[in-house]
Amino acid sequence: MKIFTIILGVLMAICGISCICTPVMTFLEAGYFLVILLLVYGIAAIVKAVMQKEFGIPFLFGILSVILGIVIMVVPGLKLMTDGMLIYIMAVWFLMQGVVGIVLAFRQKKVAEGKGWIGTLVLGILGVLLGIYSLAHPMLLAFTFGVLVGMYFIESGINMIVLAASVPSAE
Numbered sequence: 001m002k003i004f005t006i007i008l009g010v011l012m013a014i015c016g017i018s019c020i021c022t023p024v025m026t027f028l029e030a031g032y033f034l035v036i037l038l039l040v041y042g043i044a045a046i047v048k049a050v051m052q053k054e055f056g057i058p059f060l061f062g063i064l065s066v067i068l069g070i071v072i073m074v075v076p077g078l079k080l081m082t083d084g085m086l087i088y089i090m091a092v093w094f095l096m097q098g099v100v101g102i103v104l105a106f107r108q109k110k111v112a113e114g115k116g117w118i119g120t121l122v123l124g125i126l127g128v129l130l131g132i133y134s135l136a137h138p139m140l141l142a143f144t145f146g147v148l149v150g151m152y153f154i155e156s157g158i159n160m161i162v163l164a165a166s167v168p169s170a171e
Helices: 002-021 023-028 030-052 057-074 078-111 116-136 138-143 145-166
Strands: none
Touching: 002 023, 002 030, 002 145, 023 030, 023 145, 030 057, 030 078, 030 145, 057 078, 078 116, 078 138, 078 145, 116 138, 116 145, 138 145
């Protein structure tokens, strides 16, 4: 599971770099990015929770992510509406993911040795601040959407790598 999480983190960071390099295309295709993000994150969270037999907040977000990704994909017209509301959806998602990162940091502090949890905490706080700022300034978010989504993917990828590297193996 540790290797899977590291690989997923690297892939998310690479996707983030791609979004930053093509911000206009990212905004135009953002609905598809959202569906892919929701499905990949949701499946990874569910698999991780099942393997660790820990069915808390990350597991709940995993289930909600998969359900939302599937609904957006299959309901006619919902994709178009989602594109229009994506600015607010992403702002709330940044905020929620930051809160989850903070919770995970404090859980990580209890089980892992070292100071790896501090990086997770800082990234969680940055996610919360980014979410709050995005909700307060939606037009700015619309103009910088590709860059912010790219930064979020990179942050999430690094966070996954840090978490995987700092938690001791169950082997």
